[in-house]
Each structure stands twice: as structure tokens, then as C-alpha cells.
Amino acid sequence: NSRTRMESKERSKQGVREMKEDEDVALPGAKMSKKEKGRYKKLRKRLETVLTHQKVSGFVDDDDCKEWTALSLQLNAANSTGNNPPAAVPQFRWRKGSPEGRRTEGSHHRDILFSLMLPESVLLQDGQSSDGNGASQSGGGKKRSRQDSSNDGALRYKGLPTWLCLHNPSSISSCGVVEVHVANTQLMSLLKRKIVEEVSSSGRSVLVTPTRWFSGNQAKGVTDALLFASPPKSNSKSKEKQTTKKTNLEDLVIEMKSMVLSRDELVKANYPVTNVDGEEMVKDATGWVSSQEQPESRKSVEPSCKIWALDCEMVETTEGRALARFTLLEAIRYDTEREVVEEQVVLDTLVKPDHRVTDYLTIYSGVTAALLEQGPCMTVHQIQNFIAAKVGANDILVGHSLENDLQVCRWFHPTCVDTAIVFSHKNRSFKYSLRHLSRILLKRSIQEPNKPHCSEEDAKAALDLAVSRAIKGPGFGPKDMRSSNQWLALSQNDDSDNNSVVAVGPNAWLQRYITNPPNAAHALSCDSCTDTNTRALTSFLSCSNKRKPRLVWAQVHASNEKEVDTCENILKQLISTISTTDTALLIALQCQYDHVVGELKRRRTLQDPKTTMSWTNEEEERLKSSIDESQLGVAIWVGGKKTVQ
Incomplete structure (x- = not known):
């Protein structure tokens, strides 16, 4: 009975609690x-x-x-x-x-x-x-x-980082992104403090995160960090894992044959070639040499295919570019354990140009008038005789932008593997530099700034890149962040009732990131934070749901305190106006980026050999310091009104 009374009392209490709820x-x-x-x-x-x-x-x-x-x-x-x-x-x-x-x-x-x-x-x-x-x-x-x-x-939402808790994400129907580029860290700290104060006073939730916008010495802006992504990884087994294991140099040769440029590819890349009837397809083929089926030095042995690597250094003459250093490597053995080839230097020599030198391009070639005077040097004709005796037409010749080397050697060779083409970007018409490929794929530093190139080092890098590609398959290559521009995907969301997107910013930024290729985005040019078009940012994000864009992306710049105050007023108005229920706002702060971009352009100009002025070591140190400052910024996510946790 006592137990029954306790259960009855508990049910009564439960009923009272339910009524209160x-x-x-x-x-x-x-x-x-x-x-x-x-x-x-x-x-x-x-x-x-x-x-x-x-x-x-x-x-x-x-x-x-x-x-x-x-x-x-x-x-x-x-x-x-x-x-x-x-x-x-x-x-x-x-x-x-x-x-x-x-x-x-x-x-x-x-x-x-x-x-x-x-x-x-x-x-x-x-x-x-x-x-x-x-x-x-x-x-x-x-x-x-x-x-x-x-x-x-x-x-x-499984792609969210693990440090974030996102509450009520399905309530978000539109998003605003505002990039603010300021001149220095002091202005960035001042603007961040004022933004946080404004958001906190409005009762909204705010998440302030110190952010590294890029890594390394290659400066990137907020847009590069937020808008570009690597292509998705395939779930199927990668091709490089399906390649058969190479046991000797002959196996490697067979694999590298698939990387050889076709005749059409040679013509398209401006290689010196002969036509179907064996006639040279250059304006003046006088003094040129063609690789023979069986070179003189190899007529007494069984025909075989060898792998060579070539790199040349050049100078400017009265008749154009001319050969000044010739380096030829030969792959002699394949190491199956380390999956690398061992090579030997067959010839590495200075070459005396036939015409008067007008520019030795020493900063790149390392060649000076004194070096050519001291010697020993060979002539282009002697180099051609050496080539004819050593390299067969079926031998694989490896190099980076090899057409330039063949032009200055005046050499026709049909079997070429060009690492500039093998690793060229698939979606855009540009080639990666040998220095970049060596750094990211071989983890090797070559062609250091303010130091002349080494043709032996460059030839070895090209050879190792080609061999690694043959061994590991098509998956061995650069993974570039810019390979997939997500703006098109953001601006063409078929799953949404509202497909309108708006971009507001400087004209150069719009042309680089937003309007090329053409898409359905509304683009408003705004080269200054004092421009009247900045008002459109607030207008778009505060309009009714039927007219509100899914995404509004803006970029503004503030180089002094007055412009920072203007940006502060724009952001305050934006925070106080936008909806508290269906709009998320990201404010991204970065400093020194505009200065870094300007200095990089100036450095390229001053490092031109034809420029009388030079880029000093002090300027390089200051640039590195500015790049470090531009690397670190702040990301501020603004949500709705806070609720109980």
C-alpha cells in the first residue's frame, strides 16, 4: 500500500510538471x-x-x-x-x-x-x-x-571543421561575405574590436577566429582562400596503384613511351619538326642536325632505346637567343627499391656563340664574358656532331619546355617527353615552372632567387619528374587550389528557389574572380569604400525574402583610419539591418595584402635583366615580413540572437 501511495503521488507531480510545461x-x-x-x-x-x-x-x-x-x-x-x-x-x-x-x-x-x-x-x-x-x-x-x-x-554538413558547432543551419537561406583589406595590423585590430562590440550589443551570436589565410611564401588573398578548392577525390582505386612494378630500365622505357609527344603536339608546342617527307619545317634549316635511327657510336651493338635528359642555358646575341651551356644526362640504371634512376653526366660544357653577345643573361644563365673567354668552350657545330654520334631517333629525350633547347641546338628530335606539357594545368592554358614542380613533387629546391640556374640540376629535376610520373601513374602531379573555381557552382544552385547572387567590389577583382567566365551573377563595381555602390550591400541583404539574394559577396579596402571608420559604419549598418533568422554573415579581415601585391609586381620589374635598377636584399626582407603579416587575419561569423545552451 505504501508503494501504491508513492506511485500515485509521483504521477500527480508529473501531471503538475506537464501542466507547467x-x-x-x-x-x-x-x-x-x-x-x-x-x-x-x-x-x-x-x-x-x-x-x-x-x-x-x-x-x-x-x-x-x-x-x-x-x-x-x-x-x-x-x-x-x-x-x-x-x-x-x-x-x-x-x-x-x-x-x-x-x-x-x-x-x-x-x-x-x-x-x-x-x-x-x-x-x-x-x-x-x-x-x-x-x-x-x-x-x-x-x-x-x-x-x-x-x-x-x-x-x-559533414564537411564542417571539428572546432565549430553550427546551430540551426537549415534556417539559413542567404549568406553575406564581406572581405575587408586594411593597411596594417593595428587598423585590423581596431576594426575587429569595433565589429565585435557592435555585434555583441545587438544580441547576436558571434564567433571570432584568428585565421591563417594561406601558408608558405606565395601570398594569397581572402578570395583565393574562400573561393577556390581542389577537385574531389575519386572513390575508385587510383591509376597509379594499378601500374605494374618496374624491375629494370627497359620496363621504364616502355612506360615512358606513352608520355612521348605526338607529332601534332610537337607542332602545337612550336617544336622544330620535319614533315612527312623528311623535309624540315623551319624557315632556314641550314646548319641543323636530325637524330639518326642508329647513331655512329652504336652501330656495332644491338639496337636499344635510351633515356636522355637535356637542359641548356642561353644568351642574347645580335641574331637572337643562342646556346651558351649544354648539359646532357643519360639514365644508366633503375633502382627498384628506391624507384629512381641513376644518371651520369655525358656532356656539360660552355658553348661559344657564333654571333656577338648583347646580353649574357647572367642572373639566369650564370654565363659571363669572362667564362666564355677562359673556356674551355665548344661550338654549336661540335655539339651537333656529338649529338649525332650519341642520340638515336628512337631514344627518349626528357626536358622542361624542351622546344627552346632544341631550337638553340638546331636539332630535330622526334621522341620527346616534355615535363612542362606532361604536368601542364588541365583547366587553364598555362604551364607550371620547373622550380614549382620540383618543390611540390620532388620536395627539392632549385633555381633559388637571385642565383643563376644550373643546367645539370635542372636536367636531373626534369628526368626525376618524368620517371616518377612513369612509375606512379597519372595521379602523380600538382594539386592546385585554383583547379576548381567554385563561383560558378555558388551562382548556379538549381536546388534553391532563389538563384540570384551579387558581387560588389573593385573592377579588377570582379574581372578576375567573378565575371570570367560569364555567369548569372549581378556585379557592381566599387573601387572605394566611399563609393555609393557600397550601400547596395546593405540593401540586398536587408530586402524581403522573395527578393533577397542567396549570396552577397563584397570586397572593400581601407588604407587609413578615415576609410576604416567608413568601413565600420558600413558594417554596423549591415549588422543592424540584416535578418536575425535566415541570414549568416562572414566578415573576413586581412592586412598588408594590397601592399604585398604591389611589391611583388615591382620586384618582377626590377629583376628583369634589362632594368638598370635592382631589387635589394633589404627590400626582399621587408617583402617577406609583409607576406608574413598578410598571412594572418581574422574571420568573424555573425548569426542570430543567442538562445539557451
Whole structure:
């Protein structure tokens, strides 16, 4: 009996608690079924509770937002108390266990932006995700939370970095990105403080993250960090893993034959070639040499195919470019354990030009008048005799932009492997430099700034690149961030009811990043933060839902305190005007980038051999310091009004 009385008392208490909960959500008088009331309370709890131990919480699926809207309208119709249900607002928080204020990467913020704005079909197809260190994540192990398992919409947000907790992401229908480039770190700190004060006073959630926009010495702007991404990795087995293991030099030769340029490719790349009948296709073929099927020095042995690597240094003469140094390497053995070839220098010599030298191009060639005077030197004719005796027409000749070397040697050779073409960019018409390929693929530094090139070093680098490609397959190559410009994907979202996007910024920036190739984006030129077109930024993001663009991207520049104050006023107006329920705002701050771009242009001009002025070591040190400053900036995510955690 005692136990029965206790259970009855507990049921009474439970009934009182349920009545209080009903009063808290203002349900009295609402014409809702018991099931709808239960669903309403469940959705409201999910809407208001931020689960910082998860990447996403709250309303993750679009269906949740639609159901909440329908229940809220039903409640409002019958509710006479005037207490409207809370709206679903987005929030950006540090994830539990992640230290607040930690440094983040520009690619992390790109992943957040893409997760919010790109079509779900694209995100699920790409399957790209990154953790706080940029490492790939699978989106969860065997144990999954109840909310994760019930919300298939969470799949689209698996690309979010692990330091972020994004609350109510499905409520976001539009996004604003404002890049602010300032002159120095002091102005950047001042602007950051004022922005945070404004956001905090408005009651919105704000996430301030120190951010590294790029790594290394290759300066990049915020746009490069946020807009460009590597192509998605294929789930199928890579071709390089399917290649057969090479056991000797003959196996390597067979594989490298597939990399040899066809006749059409030789013609397109301006190689010196002969026509079908054996006639030379150059203006004046006098003094040229062609590789023979069986060279003189190899007539007594069995025919075989060899691998050679060539690099030449040149000078300017009264008759154009001329050969000044000739280096030829031969691959003599293949090391199966290290998967590299061993080579030997067959010939490395200075060459005396036939005509008067007008520029020795010493900064690149390392050749001086004194070196050519001291010797020993060979003539071009002697080099040609050596070539004819050593190199056969079926031998593979490896080099980087090899057409230039063959031109100055006056040499026709039909079997060429050009690393500039083998590793050329697939989507854009440019070639990677040998220095760049060597640095990122071989982890080797060549052609150091302010130092002359070494033809032996360059020939070996080209040979090692070609051999590695033959061994590892087509997957061995540069992974360039610019290989996939995501602006087209952002501006052509077929999954959204609203496809309009707007870009506001300097004309040069629009032409480089936004309008080329042509797309459906609305582009407004604004070369100064005082330009009246900056008002469009606020106008677009504060207009009604039917007219509001999905994405508004702006770039503004502030070189002094007065312009910083102008940018501050623009951002204050923007923060106070945009919707608190369906709009996310990213403010990206970077300093010194404009200065770095100008100095890089000036350095290229002063390093031209024809320029009388020079680029000093002091200027190089100052440039490096400016690049370091431009590397580190701030990313500020602004969400809606804060809710209970």
C-alpha cells in the first residue's frame, strides 16, 4: 500500500510538471492535437538547445524548419496571449573541447561557406570534409547520437571543421561575405574590436577566429582562400596503384613511351619538326642536325632505346637567343627499391656563340664574358656532331619546355617527353615552372632567387619528374587550389528557389574572380569604400525574402583610419539591418595584402635583366615580413540572437 501511495503521488507531480510545461510554451487555447503538442515541444527544445559537443545541432533538416513553421502558424492563429513562438535562428559557437581563440585555416571557412551555400547533391557527391587540422573525416564512427541518426540532412554538413558547432543551419537561406583589406595590423585590430562590440550589443551570436589565410611564401588573398578548392577525390582505386612494378630500365622505357609527344603536339608546342617527307619545317634549316635511327657510336651493338635528359642555358646575341651551356644526362640504371634512376653526366660544357653577345643573361644563365673567354668552350657545330654520334631517333629525350633547347641546338628530335606539357594545368592554358614542380613533387629546391640556374640540376629535376610520373601513374602531379573555381557552382544552385547572387567590389577583382567566365551573377563595381555602390550591400541583404539574394559577396579596402571608420559604419549598418533568422554573415579581415601585391609586381620589374635598377636584399626582407603579416587575419561569423545552451 505504501508503494501504491508513492506511485500515485509521483504521477500527480508529473501531471503538475506537464501542466507547467504547457503554460511555458503558451499552448492554452490552441487547437492542436495531443500529438501535435508533443511534437511542438520536442521541436522547440531542439530549436533552443545548443549541443556544443556536436558539429551541428538544432534544426539540421529542412523538413524540421517547415514543420516548425506550420505548427507556429497554427499556434499563432489560436493564441491570444501575444507570446509568439521563437524563430529558428542560426548560431556559430566553438565546439566543446576546442580551445576558444585557436587559430583556424582559410580552408575551414571555405568549407563552412560551401556547406551552407552549395547544392546538397554537389556536397554529397564530393564527400569532402576537414577537421581542425584539415584532415579528412568520415562523418562519425559506429556510435551516432540520436539526433544525428534521425536527421539525414546532417550529411550535407559533414564537411564542417571539428572546432565549430553550427546551430540551426537549415534556417539559413542567404549568406553575406564581406572581405575587408586594411593597411596594417593595428587598423585590423581596431576594426575587429569595433565589429565585435557592435555585434555583441545587438544580441547576436558571434564567433571570432584568428585565421591563417594561406601558408608558405606565395601570398594569397581572402578570395583565393574562400573561393577556390581542389577537385574531389575519386572513390575508385587510383591509376597509379594499378601500374605494374618496374624491375629494370627497359620496363621504364616502355612506360615512358606513352608520355612521348605526338607529332601534332610537337607542332602545337612550336617544336622544330620535319614533315612527312623528311623535309624540315623551319624557315632556314641550314646548319641543323636530325637524330639518326642508329647513331655512329652504336652501330656495332644491338639496337636499344635510351633515356636522355637535356637542359641548356642561353644568351642574347645580335641574331637572337643562342646556346651558351649544354648539359646532357643519360639514365644508366633503375633502382627498384628506391624507384629512381641513376644518371651520369655525358656532356656539360660552355658553348661559344657564333654571333656577338648583347646580353649574357647572367642572373639566369650564370654565363659571363669572362667564362666564355677562359673556356674551355665548344661550338654549336661540335655539339651537333656529338649529338649525332650519341642520340638515336628512337631514344627518349626528357626536358622542361624542351622546344627552346632544341631550337638553340638546331636539332630535330622526334621522341620527346616534355615535363612542362606532361604536368601542364588541365583547366587553364598555362604551364607550371620547373622550380614549382620540383618543390611540390620532388620536395627539392632549385633555381633559388637571385642565383643563376644550373643546367645539370635542372636536367636531373626534369628526368626525376618524368620517371616518377612513369612509375606512379597519372595521379602523380600538382594539386592546385585554383583547379576548381567554385563561383560558378555558388551562382548556379538549381536546388534553391532563389538563384540570384551579387558581387560588389573593385573592377579588377570582379574581372578576375567573378565575371570570367560569364555567369548569372549581378556585379557592381566599387573601387572605394566611399563609393555609393557600397550601400547596395546593405540593401540586398536587408530586402524581403522573395527578393533577397542567396549570396552577397563584397570586397572593400581601407588604407587609413578615415576609410576604416567608413568601413565600420558600413558594417554596423549591415549588422543592424540584416535578418536575425535566415541570414549568416562572414566578415573576413586581412592586412598588408594590397601592399604585398604591389611589391611583388615591382620586384618582377626590377629583376628583369634589362632594368638598370635592382631589387635589394633589404627590400626582399621587408617583402617577406609583409607576406608574413598578410598571412594572418581574422574571420568573424555573425548569426542570430543567442538562445539557451
